[in-house]
Amino acid sequence: MTKAMTGAKMVVQALIDQGVDTVFGYPGGAVLPIYDEIFQQNSIKHVLVRHEQGAVHAAEGYARSTGKPGVALVTSGPGATNAVTGLTDALMDSIPIVVLTGQVPTFMIGSDAFQECDTVGITRPCTKHNWLVKETDKLSSVLHEAFHIATSGRPGPVVIDIPKDVQFATGTYTEARQVETHYNPQVKGDMEMITELAAAMEKAKRPLFYTGGGVINSGPAASQLLRELVAATGFPITSTLMGLGCYPASGDNWLGMLGMHGLYEANMAMHDCDLMINIGARFDDRITGRLDAFSPGSTKAHIDIDASSINKVIKVDIPILGDVAHVLEDLLNVWKARGRKTDKENVQKWWHQINDWKKVDCLAFEQKGKVIKPQYALSRLEELTKKHDRYICTEVGQHQMWAAQYLGFEDPNRWMTSGGLGTMGYGFPASIGVQMGHPDALVINVAGEASWLMNMQELGTAMQYGLPVKQFILNNERLGMVRQWQELLHGERYSSSWSESLPDFVKLAEAFGAKGIICDDPDNLDDAIMEMLTHDGPVLFDCLVEKHENCFPMIPSGKPHNEMLLGENADVANAIKSDGAVMV
Amino acid sequence: MSPLKIKKGATSHSAYDLRPNFSDKEERHTLAVLVENEPGVLSRVIGLFAGRGYNIDSLTVAEVDHLGHRSRITIVTSGTPQIIVQIKAQLGRIVDVHKVNDLTVEGPSVERELALFKVTGTGNDRIEAIRLADIFRASVVDSTLESFVFEITGTPEKIDAFAELMRPLGLEEIARTGVAALSRGAVA
Numbered sequence: 136m137t138k139a140m141t142g143a144k145m146v147v148q149a150l151i152d153q154g155v156d157t158v159f160g161y162p163g164g165a166v167l168p169i170y171d172e173i174f175q176q177n178s179i180k181h182v183l184v185r186h187e188q189g190a191v192h193a194a195e196g197y198a199r200s201t202g203k204p205g206v207a208l209v210t211s212g213p214g215a216t217n218a219v220t221g222l223t224d225a226l227m228d229s230i231p232i233v234v235l236t237g238q239v240p241t242f243m244i245g246s247d248a249f250q251e252c253d254t255v256g257i258t259r260p261c262t263k264h265n266w267l268v269k270e271t272d273k274l275s276s277v278l279h280e281a282f283h284i285a286t287s288g289r290p291g292p293v294v295i296d297i298p299k300d301v302q303f304a305t306g307t308y309t310e311a312r313q314v315e316t317h318y319n320p321q322v323k324g325d326m327e328m329i330t331e332l333a334a335a336m337e338k339a340k341r342p343l344f345y346t347g348g349g350v351i352n353s354g355p356a357a358s359q360l361l362r363e364l365v366a367a368t369g370f371p372i373t374s375t376l377m378g379l380g381c382y383p384a385s386g387d388n389w390l391g392m393l394g395m396h397g398l399y400e401a402n403m404a405m406h407d408c409d410l411m412i413n414i415g416a417r418f419d420d421r422i423t424g425r426l427d428a429f430s431p432g433s434t435k436a437h438i439d440i441d442a443s444s445i446n447k448v449i450k451v452d453i454p455i456l457g458d459v460a461h462v463l464e465d466l467l468n469v470w471k472a473r474g475r476k477t478d479k480e481n482v483q484k485w486w487h488q489i490n491d492w493k494k495v496d497c498l499a500f501e502q503k504g505k506v507i508k509p510q511y512a513l514s515r516l517e518e519l520t521k522k523h524d525r526y527i528c529t530e531v532g533q534h535q536m537w538a539a540q541y542l543g544f545e546d547p548n549r550w551m552t553s554g555g556l557g558t559m560g561y562g563f564p565a566s567i568g569v570q571m572g573h574p575d576a577l578v579i580n581v582a583g584e585a586s587w588l589m590n591m592q593e594l595g596t597a598m599q600y601g602l603p604v605k606q607f608i609l610n611n612e613r614l615g616m617v618r619q620w621q622e623l624l625h626g627e628r629y630s631s632s633w634s635e636s637l638p639d640f641v642k643l644a645e646a647f648g649a650k651g652i653i654c655d656d657p658d659n660l661d662d663a664i665m666e667m668l669t670h671d672g673p674v675l676f677d678c679l680v681e682k683h684e685n686c687f688p689m690i691p692s693g694k695p696h697n698e699m700l701l702g703e704n705a706d707v708a709n710a711i712k713s714d715g716a717v718m719v
Numbered sequence: 720m721s722p723l724k725i726k727k728g729a730t731s732h733s734a735y736d737l738r739p740n741f742s743d744k745e746e747r748h749t750l751a752v753l754v755e756n757e758p759g760v761l762s763r764v765i766g767l768f769a770g771r772g773y774n775i776d777s778l779t780v781a782e783v784d785h786l787g788h789r790s791r792i793t794i795v796t797s798g799t800p801q802i803i804v805q806i807k808a809q810l811g812r813i814v815d816v817h818k819v820n821d822l823t824v825e826g827p828s829v830e831r832e833l834a835l836f837k838v839t840g841t842g843n844d845r846i847e848a849i850r851l852a853d854i855f856r857a858s859v860v861d862s863t864l865e866s867f868v869f870e871i872t873g874t875p876e877k878i879d880a881f882a883e884l885m886r887p888l889g890l891e892e893i894a895r896t897g898v899a900a901l902s903r904g905a906v907a
């Protein structure tokens with residue numbers, strides 16, 4: 136059925152038809168007609184953020200925690216340019232979001248009109264796709280197609296730029312099922328390749344699953360199938376930062392996160408394995424370390440929905456183009472039909488080796504004295520919250536890596552962190568998005584004091600909507616990760632890495648009407664965390680921690696996996712040679 | 720979310736081989752990219768090459784199917800085999816791209832380019848220019864007492880060769896279209 140309505144009404148109608156319940160946004164002249172329509176309906180909640188970057192990160196947090204596309208709405212010009220960091224973040228981490236931007240009326244485009252910018256031009260390289268819609272008749276089909284493109288294949292952000300006259304004009308509304316699209320990425324993997332992988336699994340002596348965000352993006356079925364596959368084969372499994380939760384941290388075969396700040400056993404297993412099964416990860420430079428020394432003796436299989444991820448940096452032997460859940464289902468069936476074989480004896484030996492590596496206990500730390508160690512703070516947070524229905528966001532820096540190391544994730548969609556772009560300021564707005572998607576859950580943002588300040592204005596949003604997000608700030612009064620690199624690479628010349636003139640976080644919280652807690656004593660930490668958990672409302676927790684703690688283990692840039700630095704006693708000064716120092 | 724209708728014949732399989740034999744030698748490839756004729760599509764393609772540091776040796780674009788709303792972009796690029804595979808895969812990711820064909824590896828193909836040459840001169844140089852133009856089957860599309868404009872079609876190599884010969888004879892200006900290419904035989 137086709138209906139006549141204004142462009143602005145179409146926007147709201149299409150969002151309703153796409154099952155959207157929440158929009159994060161900020162109004163302005165070029166989106167007033169859409170805001171007028173939002174005002175006159177009750178199906179969609181609008182969350183007024185305090186900065187458009189916050190809207191996009193909130194939409195990302197909503198998307199990552201619910202598995203549904205996130206939606207943001209911003210005005211033209213500065214509204215659109217403020218959205219760019221969030222769009223790039225979502226592109227790098229393959230997060231499905233739909234961002235609607237207002238634009239000056241079509242007859243003023245190109246005239247340097249007030250609050251005009253070339254939104255589609257600016258966002259072309261940081262979106263999966265974008266549109267400038269110049270006719271109201273086309274608007275609804277573009278809206279529907281936008282959701283399809285954002286969520287199918289490798290997910291990503293899309294932008295729809297809507298001039299104001301298009302919002303006012305009346306046109307014909309097209310329903311989603313009437314919209315034709317040619318975008319239909321392959322989801323089933325090639326059976327020949329899948330069979331080849333099954334055969335390789337039967338022969339492998341030192342196999343390893345290396346999983347990533349693709350497992351999470353593929354949906355809950357993918358995690359389920361992965362767990363089944365790991366249990367059935369008995370192979371060890373590690374994951375990237377993006378994949379945490381696809382296999383439970385309490386699972387028997389879990390080696391922990393790998394990569395630059397990954398666990399010793401996970402990185403050693405990557406280096407020494409003879410069959411690497413990459414499932415939805417992309418051989419990112421945080422994972423591979425030095426390329427020519429990356430897992431030198433392994434046969435590499437790679438399951439990915441995006442052909443351009445295959446053979447991009449690491450040449451693989453068994454490429455499988457397809458969706459993780461589809462491929463894993465076929466892989467399990469093929470492997471079972473062939474008799475469920477593995478080289479048990481050698482895999483057993485492999486586990487002995489891995490268990491020896493585990494004995495290194497690379498995350499061990501000692502909480503002595505009166506200053507809280509960040510690792511201790513996170514261990515206590517883990518202990519006191521792991522039984523909750525819990526979602527964790529992070530900012531970017533040392534605290535992010537410690538959170539990945541010391542918190543355990545049992546399920547997918549519980550861990551929201553800016554992986555690819557490394558965006559400081561991501562976590563707080565993301566936690567707002569998560570809480571909107573899960574009103575009754577415990578949502579914690581593990582933050583650094585510097586990152587948190589980057590989007591602190593969103594405390595107003597949390598207050599306005601009564602979102603009880605817990606901001607757990609590991610306050611080292613340092614741009615800690617920058618300081619660590621300066622210590623290791625730049626002769627301890629701490630150029631601009633002190634967080635100075637910090638606010639009194641308790642007073643800051645109170646200024647917004649939120650609760651502030653400060654804790655600087657390990658003996659009081661549990662009580663303080665409990666106070667945070669039992670408070671029904673947003674909490675800003677200022678946890679004063681050791682200022683010069685370094686984050687280990689660490690694979691220095693330009694080094695292979697088996698040359699990782701384990702702790703304070705490591706020869707860090709000589710570890711990073713100048714050829715590695717050029718890398719970030 | 721409500722699903723859309725997937726068009727018949729929507730491409731999901733790509734033309735590129737995922738398990739090629741990689742060498743480190745630079746190769747020249749001619750790619751035919753069939754795209755939706757949308758505003759911004761050329762910018763997406765060029766932006767991809769610029770953003771990821773790929774080479775463009777030649778690029779031509781024009782609408783080839785008005786009703787079907789399709790344009791064809793012919794790109795001549797060079798890189799190691801691994802880069803060429805990446806380029807094709809990255810092009811394949813662009814939502815407005817329908818098909819990527821590598822004419823260099825997918826069987827024999829024909830390549831043609833058109834060029835206009837402005838050559839000025841008098842006396843023997845002028846006679847020599849017209850004689851060489853004749854050998855190259857270039858035609859004269861404009862002439863004055865001291866100048867010619869030649870039109871020449873052929874492979875890029877032929878046009879390069881013609882340019883070399885014209886240079887000492889008073890070559891003033893060249894305009895080249897860039898390469899257009901098609902696979903040989905009956906199949907598209």
Ligand SMILES: Cc1ncc(C[n+]2csc(CCOP(=O)(O)OP(=O)(O)O)c2C)c(N)n1
Pocket residue numbers: 530531532533534535557558559560582583584585586587609611613614615616617634
């Ligand atoms: C927007 C942005 N700017 C700069 C950086 C570079 N950077 C990475 S970590 C970091 C320091 C973060 O400090 P803090 O939030 O206090 O976390 P800590 O490392 O101290 O735990 C900086 C500046 C970044 N990742 N993002």
Ligand SMILES: [Mg+2]
Pocket residue numbers: 532583584585609610611612613614615634
């Ligand atoms: Mg800090």
